[in-house]
Amino acid sequence: MTSWVRLSVGVLAAAAQAGCVVGPDYQKPILAMPANWSNQKTATQAKPAQLSAWWQRLRDPQLNALVNEAVTGNLDVATAKAKIREARASYRQSTATLFPSVDGSGSATRSKSAAATSGRAASDAHSQFQTGFDASWELDLFGPNRRGVEAARYGLDASQAELRSTLLTLIGDVASNYIQARGYQARIQLAKRASSSERQTAELTRAMAQAGTATAADVAKAMGQASSTEADIPTLEAGYAETVHRLSVLTGRPPAALAERLKRSAPIPAPRLPIPTGIPADILLNRPDVRLAERHYAQYTAKIGQAEAARYPAVSLTGDIDTSALKLGDLGKNSSISWSFGPTLSVPVFNAGQLKAAVEVAEAQRDQYFIAYRSSVLTALEDVENAIVSLRQERIRVSKLASSAKSYGDAARLEQTLYKSGETSLLDVLDAQRSLYSAEDDLVQSRISIATDYIALNKALGGGWDGVVETTTPEIIDVKTGPRLATIPVAP
Template identity: 30%
Template sequence: MMRQGLTVSALALALSACQAGHDFQPPKADAQVDWLPTQGEQAVSHPQASPIKERWWEVFNDPLLSSLIDRATAASLDLKIATTRLEQSRSARQVVAGDQLPSVSAGLGYQRARNSGEGLNDPSGNSGKSAFNLWDGGLDAFWEIDLWGRVKREVEAADATVAVAENDRRGVLLSVQAETARDYLQLRGVQDTLAVTRENIDVSRNSLALSKVRLNSGVATDLDVAEASAQVATVEARIPLLEQRQAQLVNALSLLLAQQPRTLQTELLHATERAPLPEAIPVGLPSELARRRPDIRQAEARMHLAAASVGVAEGDFYPRIVLSGNVGFQSLQLADFGSWGSRNFGIGPQLSLPIFEGGRLRGMLHLRQAQEQEAALNYQKTVLRAWQEIDDSMSLYKASQLQQHKLENAVQQNRIALGTAREQYKAGAVDFVSVLTVQRALLASQEQFVDSSTAQTLALVGLYRSLGGGF
């Protein structure tokens, strides 16, 4: 009895040693990099190593932005397409997993037939001289015994394919959220630029009116009036392109919400004041990055898929053992169908072993092994790219804030300079060229200030996108 137990244990050990492929070990995505910027001048709003909220866009404190992202998440066609792909992969996994269980089918048939008198035996006993009835029915079963783990690896590969599709959907969701935020914040930036431009149109028209008054008083020339008129036209020429860009961004948001062009025009054409960003911006922890970024998770799933596919290719070298059987009834007369004498059955194993495949199996194994190496390299590249995107986004966020602070001071000083230049022009101390020079400098600094403010918010969106959002 003990010898029999030892024999069974040895057989189980031998079979486990012949398992196809190797068990997948998730890689470590650790990187020795500075998570938070520490060098140089510090900005007012700065990243902080604390948990990221799932609704990360609420850091902008803009209810309309939150509403747009919620609606885009519910209506996005790209997200719905990714969801259907995920459902397809889950259904495919269910198909593959079915190979682990026996396949049982039932059948029932009737046939009116006549056999050849010169061929095979005629079951009717009439040597092919007359037709006969044949009633046939029963159950058939089929089951492949997965001794080497080939079917197990196929299911494992299907699970990895589902993980790829899941993280593809997560990536699409993050893209929809980030693109909605980007388009909305760019729209607000364009609207701020429009407000600055219209303000400068008023300033230019006031300068033109002043030049005409001085011309009528005999203390200015036609040149002053012409230069003032040209300045008005130059600033007014900025409006059409800004309005076109505004319409383009409204349409982009409409598309993200699966709406017709201009659907959101009434809702979005009224500019709102931006709320200040909080001093501390939560950006999570470095150890959480690989669990949060969809592309890293997807790259890991592709590694898992490649490793499992190697196991499937190795399993094709081993014998396949299939248990099959059937039980049923067969009779020439309906009255006899189902009787004890009409019973039939068959059961037994079938074994198949590849002997010569012309190198096909070995070529497939080498292909899967090369694909596994490629997946590992792609994973490494994805992680490095993630760290680069995060570092670039943090640097851009900090730089845009510092630039905005300097430009705010430049705008204030240019306003003072313009007022002084206009007073001096009224007094005849300077010519109109000085007024135009200061006015152009004010417009340029105002536009740069708006651009830096927009760049700051876009950099924050890019930062959260590079961090994988709030998953």
Template identity: 40%
Template sequence: MTKRSALSLSAILLLAGCTVGPNYSGPPVAAPNAAKAPAFVRAGDVPVAAEPPVAHWWEALGDPTLSALESRTLAANPDLAAAEARIRQARASLRQEKANLLPNGSATAVYAHAHFPGLNLGDSGSGDSSNGGGSDTSDINLYNVGFDASWEADLFGGQRRAVEAARANAEAAQADLADTQVSLTAEVATAYVNVRDRQRRIALNRHSIAMQEQMLALTRQRYAGGTASRLDVERLSQQLDSTRADVTPLSAELEAYLDELATLTGDEPGALDQTMATVQPIIPLPPAQVAIGNPAALIAHRPDIRAAERTLAADTAKIGQADAARFPKLSFMGIIGIGGTSPSDLTHLDDFTALLAPQISWSFLDFGRNAAKVKQAEGVRDEAEAKYRSAVLAALRDAEDSLSRFRYRRITVATLARAKASADAAADLSRQRYAAGTSTLIDLLDAQRQQIEAEQNLSIAQAGLISDFVAIQKALGLGWQAGGAAPAAATTTSR
């Protein structure tokens, strides 16, 4: 190698520490005013707890059956298994990209037999020769054991950018798993509340049907005795049929929610019918305080935002990976082997063949192909940044909306609770009047029917309140497991 060639090679090797492409400096500020706000502006009269929320937020409802269903979901849901498989794929891809930074070597053992017609190798001892028909032939045996290696120097950091992108993708897959846990735990809680609500309303409807049947029978007796009109009979009959009709859609919804709950826990539809057959008298209400934190913590905690941020980091690194392809490549190939024309030559360790071949390649005349790939990578990165901004804004909106619904639902529940208390008092007064002989049984049954109707309305509102509480947990991204959340990026706020 000449002195000029050596200097050229040294100059190229000095570039090995160079890494092209933009360095990732963290996600953009998608909601500049959110970090300044101490809490969501429309939290209203929702009590805010100062302590950080626990991961298993559903335990705050105090329902052992719900907690057991959540545990089964986190252990057996196939969507979680798929997300975990994607994590393993991403981690394997990261290991592969790291390995690409290292040389690639392989060992070979070769035996070859060659027959050369019309060629006389003389008495070299390397094969057999014979004459036939005026032509010479020779046979040669070749034995060789060797090792070859190849390595491409990462001059401009393209492979290092590939490792950076693979690492970010693995972290995004981890965040996707946490996001799946958030969604599934919220879906289980919502389906469970709907099951309990339908069961309670069906039981109340059947009680109301029994009382209305009794009222209709008494009214028919009065009509037969001439103390009631046909209109009274028809009105009560129509009311009874309407109440009976309400049971049918409730029963269909109950079966659908039971099937949904079973599949969410990884079971077949119908697997929970016996487990959930017992009607729970009272739907567990959310706690008096709701831990919500602040918008800045929301941006750091929600797994879907973390996944979007990690995807942005990966796509930023891929720009450098594409940009490095525009520059020269330096690769090395080396071969070491021993052997000869007889098996004994394999024992001559001091007689080996060695080859070292550096190679420089540069596809400078590609008519803009690599430049187009860089532009494409930049477009993908810009799309990822836009998706990150959208994810942050959507998260803030979800949190604001869920808090607003929760606030106004609390007012509705309080109003209906007062209506239920009034209906209870009216039914108690009617019972006292009937016992004193100043009111009829029909009046008492009608007061009890109104009491049941008030209880049904309150049950609907309470179920909605719990569903809104679940929506808050989902909006704040609190359903992950303690060991299942992806670590926050160095550029983002950690938990």
């Protein structure tokens, strides 16, 4: 009997160590990628994209500080960190299934028996103490546990990629909202300057009307245009407040926390252009959302093996040893000892196709994540191409708008001079002022768009936070988690 047990253990242990697995082995897919971006010449070797701390090339210390604060305080980042801790714990749980488990037990009983002897009852009370260990080990013959560990490993990689994706989105949002805030400040200042100039024209027209060289209708027109320009200011102020509120929340603060800090106006950050964009294949490594999709695909490939292994026999080794005695001190010497050991075999015989259907479900899920991976790559390529085109065309547009604003400025000053000398009509002056304000506002918005397109291009290329992110510390530090007296909350 002992020889049979040893032989069984040896055979089963050898089978377990052989590393047999079922289901498909994951292989990273090879996708056809364009050789160059649409704006690159094929003969020119593309320079790699400079994605490290790309926001610093906007040359704004306030923005740099806000990015650092957002990485530390943003709640979406905190959630992504918690998901990493969850994935790590799940990975450790999966790894533990590869090892045996041992449980200890112990008991103490006091019993009394009574029997009738010669017309009277005799009783005998005695104690019994028992202790023992139970052990079990599921032999991973066809790899369901190893596939589970593999899936958990990919899941951990996915959670880390999700954190990077969250940081990429966060930094882009902080930079975009900061640009918008400075843009609103510039547009508010412009509207105030334009309305002030138009008010001066209205006052001049009023004085000319009193002198008989202008009419009351001219005064009304001049006042109306000034009021129309001033009406833009509340809308711009509201937009500015909303961007500041968003910035505050992105950094993990109440909405009005940054209002005083950003109150003082500053120029719209201007990036250094042009920027290198690398080659399309770079996004497979640089874009965290593409990496996330690829890890999900790998994870669900491993889950097919888990489902497939359930269709094969499962073998477990179980054993226990118990010792019992009438006295506690006799457990180690004068006790009765019993033990048992042996393999347990479980073979799926009939399940009406349930296990095969589970494999098909896993395969369909794997296919969905493969399609999602391909879709993420196409989306990334589209994002980069769109950002390149937008930035290139906006640079052309801003130069034209700058020329237009300069010409309208010259025209407005000339019309104002002619109007004062009575050589032109008020209508020409108002039209020149309105055209100047519109051209200057378009120029400011174009400068905002250039900075925003620069941000979009860096996000599309995969630029995010490349520094160390501490993910081991939980958000809530529990205290007094050991055994203690329970307290029952009293209902109000």
